[in-house]
Amino acid sequence: MNKIVELKEMIAFIWQFSIDDFKNKFSGSFLGSIWAFIQPLITILIYYFVFQIGFRSVPVEGYPFILWLISGLTSWFFFSDAIINATTSMVEYSYLVKKVLFNINILPLAKICSVFIVQVFLLILNVVIFAVFGFKPDIYMFQIIYYVFYMVILVAGISYLTASLYVFFKDLVQIVSILLQVVFWTTPFVWSLSQMPVEVQHVIKYMPVYYIVSGYRDCFINKVWFWENTQWMIYYWLIAVLIFVLGINVFKRLKPHFADVL
8 A cells, every 4th residue: 555655745746846847958948848839839830831732742541731731740759859859858857866866767757747737738639620610520630649658658768868878968859859850751741651652651651750650640530449450459559668767778888887978
């Protein structure tokens, strides 16, 4: 029972810490935390203008392009922002890292939870926009919880790894930003996989991030259950778990040296 109580207290503490971090990120600005919601909306409008207005993109899978676009981009906002924010968590909260009694294990996770607040808003917005276009919520949309959980595991593994290394190698955040751009443009967030040659499609499908964006669209557009392709599901989970275990182990090994370096 004591462990259950401690776990509940830890979860409550992480959540409160995440909310405080979310508020502090934009403290001092006129609009405050509202900026966290404005930025992804502006990004969506820019991509919509470029691809729909500029390149005159046609409907995809029978859905207006804007719906296809937002269902994919929504996952990207969480994936990229969570990794970038969590990577710098140790340095940002260096004064807490130096405190002996503070559990620094929660810092990357708290950053991920902080970004998750915006993700919830965007998912709700997705449902509303789809409804406006005449596509009412259905049972397939509930499996978004599964894909969000997968994404959190994957992002947590990457974040614990990058957060650990960033303490010793400050250029890492720039490298991570560049790699995220490469991932964004090589994964069908704003373009359709069918546009690529079959050989390239096969390679892209091996990327864990592809499982996320395709999963989001399976929920909102394709209406496909996540268990329908068991082999791919097992593969993606093996990759996510391996990355998670690697990130946690690297963090544990390097943690004793964080305070000395910071």
